[in-house]
Structure formats: structure tokens, C-alpha cells
Amino acid sequence: MRDVAVVGFAQRQMDAFDGSPTMVELLVPVFGELWEQTGWTKADIGFFCSGSSDYLAGRSFSFVSAIDAIGTLPPVNESHVEMDPAWALYEAWVKIQTGEVDTALVYGFGKSSAGQLRRVLSLQLDPYLTAPLWPDTVSLAALQARTGLDAGLWDEKELAAVVARNRATGAGNPHAVVSGEVDVADLLAEPMFADPLRRHDCAPVTDGVAAVVLAAGDRARDASERPAWITGIEHRVDAQSLGLRDLTRSPSTALAAERLDLDGVDTAELHAPFSHQELILRTELGLGDDVAVNPSGGALCGNPMFAAGLIRVGEAAAQISSGRSAKAVAHATSGPALQQNLLCTLEGGR
């Protein structure tokens, strides 16, 4: 496999973006930051790949308008996944592995605030049997949390502790939309939102965009003094039907992890939009207490749909490039109750 690294990363996160659902107004300046970071222009990019969802924008072909952010002519080598852009990053990594291109720009955008997110996401379910009942994502996550509570795998205090820790670390992240020191006792005094989840156990509805530049070998060294090398990238999916899954586990995360070398990981960026999901992921990845989980504050401090997974990769890469981490793992999720999961390990110096 060719050595491929993250050499640029930029993002925006906010409560509600007052602009178009294609978010071109944010993508343009974010691309501008990438050009500054790498010293490159559009002409240096061999492949563009984006991830987004028409349903968030409430229209067909929202990604079609978003490509305006790339610029007009000449045409580009480009593709799109209707997924979190972490999977677009995977497609771009594969494209670089074919040898056809040496560089790629990956981006994603999501205006979650354009509709009622928890209801919009229920359209991901089986259209004949489940979706007509409109079970929303928060309620499904609550079922998952309840399953673990009943099995004695976690208690409410542990969930609150996850929230308190993420909000505290998120205070150092200028992109976090909620953050700050909070007491576990205060959190537990809050009312239920979707029993057993309180509002703070659920990621805030967030709008945002993210973009990453990938490059192979010397091209990476050309663009960055400290490239964050991708040493492994794997993703797997579970069955969707809740009746077929042990909701307290994430087999797809475990399967992806099996193919990676997680020994020596000191930092993890986990895409856990609900507090209990971080506990599931930590268990599946076998992360010890010495691993710094979510230096960015994670999805509980900001979860722009169709950007947040890629942001985990970008944040992990930033930890590597800054020298704060020697080996990091980034995680992205998609679908109800952690149905689909991607893992990516990153390391410095090679």
C-alpha cells in the first residue's frame, strides 16, 4: 500500500447556519484555508470526493450545487458518497492506492437545522416495516442506552461522566458549539429527554462543514512539515433491523478494529453522538484509561451531520501533526444506533 497522509484540515461548526443548505458559502472559505495550509491550488488536487445527504437539505442533488465551491472550469476528477465524508475519505484513499492520483480533497457538509433532524433520520429505516412508525433516532438511541442499563453495563452516572469529560475537553476547541466544566451531579439533576437519555447525553443539532487534504508519499511531505500518515483504514456495517442486533455491542466496530493495529494508540477521536455510545466504542476498541479520548470534545460538543465523522479524522490528524499524539485512532459512525462504523489509525514521522 502507498503511504498516504492527512496534510490539511479545516472545519466550521455552528448551531444553525443562516445560509443555503448546500453550504457553499462555508465550503469556499474552508477550501481557502486548505490552500493556505498546503500552499496548493485546485490544480494540485488529483481527485475530489464529498459526502452529504440530500435529505438534510430537503432537496435532490444538494451535492451538485456544493461542487460550485471547487470552482468552474477546468473540470475535475470527482465523486460523491451519500454518507458521512469519512467514507468519502476512504474512497479517496482507495483512489490514491490505485496509483491514478497522488492527492485528494475530501469534504462534507450538513445543515442539520434545516429540518427536524431526529425525524429526518428515521427515514433511514426499513421503508416498509419500520419507517412508517417514525421511530426517531433519539428514541432508538434511548432504547440502546436502556438495554445497556438493564444489562448492568453502565449506569446513569457513567453516562453523565462521559458528558462532563467531553464538555471539559471541548472547552479547548474553538469549534465546539457546547463545552465547559459541568458537574456530574448537576447533569443528573436535569430532566429526562428520552428516558434514560437527558438532553446532554445527545449530541447537539449542529450545522457544519469539514474538508481534508490527502496526499501520498513525497507529495505529502511537500505539503506539510508533519503529515499525519494513515497507517490503516477499515469500515464495516451491521444489520439494520434492531431485532437482529445486540444493541450493547458494535460488531462492525470490532470487525474493523481486528484489521488494524491499535497497539500504542494514545489518542482516540470517537464519533459517539450519544454518551453511552462512547462506552460501547471504548469497549470494542479495548481503549484503556490512559488513552486520551476526544481531545476535541467529540460529537457531544458538536455534531454536524455529514461532516462530524470526517472531523474526527481531521482532529486526530491535528493531534499527530502537532506532536501531541504519536498514534491516534479516528472513528466515524452512520445509521441508527451505530449501524455502520469506520476506523482510521494515524501516526507521525515516516
Add this chain to the structure above:
Amino acid sequence: MGKQPAAVIGVGQTHYKAKREDLSIAGLCREAADRALADAGVGFDDIDAVVVGKAPDLFEGVMMPELYLAEALGAVGKPLLRVHTAGSVGGSTAIVAASLVQAGVHRRVLAVTFEKQSESNAMWALSVPVPFVMPVHAGAGGYFAPHVRSYIRRSGAPEHVGAMVAAKDRRNAARNPYAHLRQPDTTVESVMASQMLWDPIRYDETCPSSDGACAIVIGDEQAAALVDSPAWIQATAMRTEPTTAAERDQVNPQAGREAAAALWRQAGITDPLREIDCAEIYVPFSWFEPMWIENLGFAPEGEGWKLTESGQTEIGGTLPINMSGGVLSSNPIGASGMIRFAEAALQVRGRAGEHQVDGARRALGHAYGGGSQFFSMWVVGSEKPAA
């Protein structure tokens, strides 16, 4: 390691119909997938990854349907990707699947594309008003009619050329058991007599709305060695340009020209008209045959219609186009691009049945989408590509 050889080792199609009321969306996809696996002589256990493609989710009203389809497509516990590049998605999905093998990541990849238009309302889904974006209230035909008019004006093509394409494709479809519109009696005169829908596009010059799915299995060298006559992927290309820009030429888009140039270069082709034996080109409205003939470099600008008018795009001609009946005869939108790619593979495998082009050794599969701005194409051949 370098790029690994990859080949189409299995093709599966559903019968394309206005309404497949006997099947759910999952059932439709499974029918195509099962046939592709059977053709490749493998089972789901032999598949390393699944790639799903379809056009906008708003069509069927299912958000990211690949999540719900994971079980039906045997993807549980495996990598699953979902591609969406507008109308070109069927082709892009095949290319993404091919790249997984060419990168040396996987041995066998299943790619499945579909559209169930009977459970969808494409006209509605394409007409949601969006601030600051040009409305397409008249559907795709209303969008493309001015481009066709402009082509006719620029090239001076006689009015009946579009009707010739429609009559040929419908006759070809009658030889294809999977085709939706099988109308062997279609003539230039009957097409010309059909109702004008979006001047200059007549009713018989438009594609139908179909239910259907298409699946392919792409394998590496070792997997290809286990099947008869694999279709080797000799080149792939994708190019994109924005919908609206003053400098765009939507009649002969630069993205299409550059994709074709890259494709021919990669395949080592210098004279495509001579070196390509047949082509499956994305023609949803009849006039796009001569327009894409030029865009792809098979004829100089302004002269593509002459190839059509002289009958050279019929089966038996210099460059047979849309032997399967094309998009004009079957149009499950998300699958339509992959059907082109799959039919090109069937031709070079010698498995196209009654619509087989004699001795086809190299074929083009082509798809486009959006406002003539997304292009995906591949060349498949009976010969393994040179390393």
C-alpha cells in the same frame, strides 16, 4: 504495488418494467445481485465488499437506503459504500467498485444499482424549489430540450435524426429480454408522428420510467481466472463541472470531452471510432446519441449526426450504439449508467444474446448526469490490460 488488473466476472439484471409490484426495493436489488453472483459462480461468502448506487434518495423517500439494504445484499460484517453522482451514478458505482480491486484492497466486489420509479415521484423530487437555484419544474426533458435545439441549430442536422435514434433503440430493445419498452415495429415515421413534448423532443424520443436493478461482480486476476471470458477493465474516467457557469458549453461539455480524452489515453486508444467495436452510451433523449458521439471524440464537432443518419450506429454498422436498447428503452435511473457498463461487458464476453455485436473485443460504457456535468465511462475488453 501498482494498479492491479480487474475484470467484470458476473453480470445480473432484473427485467425492467414500469412497475415491479411483486418485489420490494430489497427484493429488486437481490434479484439482480443473485443473478450477478450466479453468473460469476460465487456466493455472498466470496464477496469482500458491497458498493450500492442510486439516484436521489428523494425518489423513493428512503434516506441512504443502503443501510436498510445491508442485510439483503449480504453486506453485514463487510465494507459497504454508497455512491451518488446524479444520473452518472450507475457508472460511478462500477468505477468505485473497480478501484477497490485495482487498489489491491479486495479480491471480489459486488456493485448493485437500482431505482424503483413506481414507488417514487421523480418529477416531484426534481422540482423542489430551492432558493438561488434555477428551477427544473419541467423535469429532465424541459432542462435538456434547449441543449438539443442548440445542437440542431449548430450542426444543421436534419430533423429526423433524433427519430432514427429512437427507432433503432426500440428495435434493438426488442432483441433484449430485459428491456422495458420492446417495440420492434417502431419506425422513423411513427416516432415523428408521436406527440411533441418538449420541442424538439417528441414523446417517442424520451426514456421511460422503469423499476429495475443491475449488479456486477468485479474480480481481481485470480478471481477472473476462474470464470469464462472475463471483461477486463482497460480504462475508467470520471469528470465533473458545475451546473451553471457562463463559460460552460452544455451542448458539448468540457467535462465529457476531457473524460473521454483521459479514457482513450489510459486505454491506449488513438482512433476510438476504429478501435472501439461497440458502445453503450447514456441517451435518455434521442438527440443525445449524435451529441455524445461528438463529445466522446468518435466524430468531429458538428458531424456526429452523420454517423447516425448513415446507419453506422446500428448493430452491424461501424460503431453500433446501444445494442441493448439503451436508456431510451429501459430507465431505472440509478441503475441506468451501470446497465451501460454491464452491457459493454456482456458484449466483449460474447454474452449479449440476440443483440450481440459479432466479434466485439473492446466496448465503451458511458453515463452522464446532472446538467450534463457528471461523466463516468469505462472501456472493457476481452484482453487483459497491459501492465
